[in-house]
Amino acid sequence: MREFIPPATRFVDLPTEFVMKSGGILHGARIAYEDFGRLNAARDNVILILTGLSPDAHAASHPDDPTPGWWEAMLGPGKPIDTDRWYVICVNSLGSCKGSTGPTSLNPGKGGPYRLEFPDLSMEDIADAAAFTVRALGFERLACVIGVSMGGMSALALLARHPDLTRSHINISGATHSLPFSxxxxxxxxxxxxxxxxxxxxxxxxxxxxxxxxxxxxxxxxxxxxxxxxxxxxxxxxxxxxxxxxxxxxxxxxxxxxxxxxxxxxxxxxxxxxxxYLYLSRCIDRFDLGESCGGTADEALSRLRLEKALVIGVQTDILFPLHQQRQIATGLSASGADVQFLSLESEKGHDAFLVDVDRFGPPVAKFLSVDW
The missing domain is CATH 1.10.1740.110 (Rna Polymerase Sigma Factor; Chain: A)
Incomplete structure (x- = not known):
């Protein structure tokens, strides 16, 4: 067993005892992240990116690691997520093997990796760890949280559990819960x-x-x-x-x-x-925003506090079908947020956000370019 940690990865230590939704406790855990762009004087230009199941925190190339990142075409100077304007933090999910504490990490006092002694993992745990990370870095209010695929789920969990952490949200190919096919x-x-x-x-x-x-x-x-x-x-x-x-x-x-x-x-x-893979996959299946918030998903969405949101789905997505993104947009609109919903025509399916930048780039750039 080994971890796969990009060379420019940075770390934030979680609380000495990080209590998880299942009741399990992680001791001495950490979250891996990378940052891009520059923080402005007002410290109000911060964007958080939450990833899908397998990506690391290296979303794009930068001076400390010039190798292309997993979202290279979308993030950087002059790109849709423009690091000439925005200071961007991308975190690696708790439970992963790419720097954040997970089953491959050393289990303190055991002399070896956690393996299956790693506690049950939930999307709420991933969200809480991400929220702790940005606060530990000194940010109490973000400009935007961007969640893609599984990250769309963890972003919704974060918005529900940390309601004042961000002003806006971009949800791409996300869902409030998994469907039977998935x-x-x-x-x-x-x-x-x-x-x-x-x-x-x-x-x-x-x-x-x-x-x-x-x-x-x-x-x-x-x-x-x-x-x-x-x-x-x-x-x-x-x-x-x-x-x-x-x-x-x-x-x-x-x-x-x-x-x-x-x-x-x-x-x-x-x-x-x-x-x-096993832990994160099961965590996706178990997540239900409504259940997490003690009601229905629509009720949970209507209680989220945002100024504005952009929700994007793809007509050919069979993993998180388009009607799931429509549900997110409708629910966020009921909360009073200014919401834009886009149904994109792309034959690339669920992974379109990774490869079909010509379609995804312009609406993301436009959403982030408006004066706030």
């Missing part, structure tokens, strides 16, 4: 990992690693991150070149789309931890 897909992903004999109840290492389970889990995920339209237009029924096929293996890879998914699943093997 839950069952993630259940299969977890099953693929758990049923790999090398998983060994979470006690794997580099020599005995649940490689096959992780590959299958990632493949299942990739199917939901993109759309059938993109698979059709991008690959059609094209076959792999003979030298890229799997030898004499019966029923092996034959089509280009199979090769593409296989390649990217293998890449994922070496940049994410299986136990972190």
């Amino acid at each position: 839950i069952v897909i993630r259940s299969l992903q977890r099953e693929a990992i758990r049923f790999d004999p090398h998983w060994n109840q979470g006690r794997y290492d580099e020599e005995s690693y649940p490689q096959r389970g992780m590959i299958m889990a990632r493949k299942l995920g990739m199917i939901t991150y993109r759309s059938a339209q993109e698979w059709d237009s991008r690959f059609g029924r094209a076959r792999l070149d003979p030298d890229r096929r799997t030898g004499e293996e019966p029923f092996g890879l034959e089509f280009e789309v199979e090769g593409y998914v296989e390649f990217h699943a293998h890449r994922f093997l070496h940049c994410f931890d299986p136990n972190s």
